[in-house]
Amino acid sequence: MQGKVSGPMSAWQADPVPTHKSVLLEHRGGMAYHAEPSSGHPMDFDDRQSNTGASPVETVLSALGACSAMDVAGILAKKRQDVTAYRIIVTGNQRDEYPQVYTDVVITHEVDGRGVSEAAVRRAIELSALKYCPVNAMLSAGATTVHHRYRIHSEGSSPYDREGEVLSTGPYRRPDVLA
DSSP states (O other): OOOBOOSTTTTOBOOOOTTOOOEEEEEOSTTOEEEEETTSOOEEEOOTTTOOSBOHHHHHHHHHHHHHHHHHHHHHHHTTOEEEEEEEEEEEEEOSSSSOOEEEEEEEEEEEEESOOHHHHHHHHHHIIIIIOHHHHHHHTTTOEEEEEEEEEEESSSOEEEEEEEEEEOSSOOHHHHO
């Protein structure tokens, strides 16, 4: 079954193969664009001057954070960790020269819960970074170093607060080859 994209170009059909993604972008004037991904979840992009949509470069950080978070949350659930709150903070530095690619990105997983295992959090982040997250693999294969960090606030019978770095991936190194 093929997904259909709505809007002025509604005859355009999305490819039904899950590993094949596609996006149709429509110019909306100035630097504004409307994107219709094959997933059916549209989004708007713009530059910082008119600022009516997301920054394309910031969406790369969002995609990295979401990709890794989905992996880590799923792995922690399978490990039966009692997570009560989970936040991901992603920051990045771009080089001054064009193209202004990210040179360094830091992704920090903040995990709150009861009796949360630091080893389980570290392993979940490691698996995401080295095996599961394609966004991390794409960034790390290029000029970007991605630092994978965590902050844990665990309550319960043995409360503790810990933070640290699990690993760094990239630059110019595919994480799936490092695993």
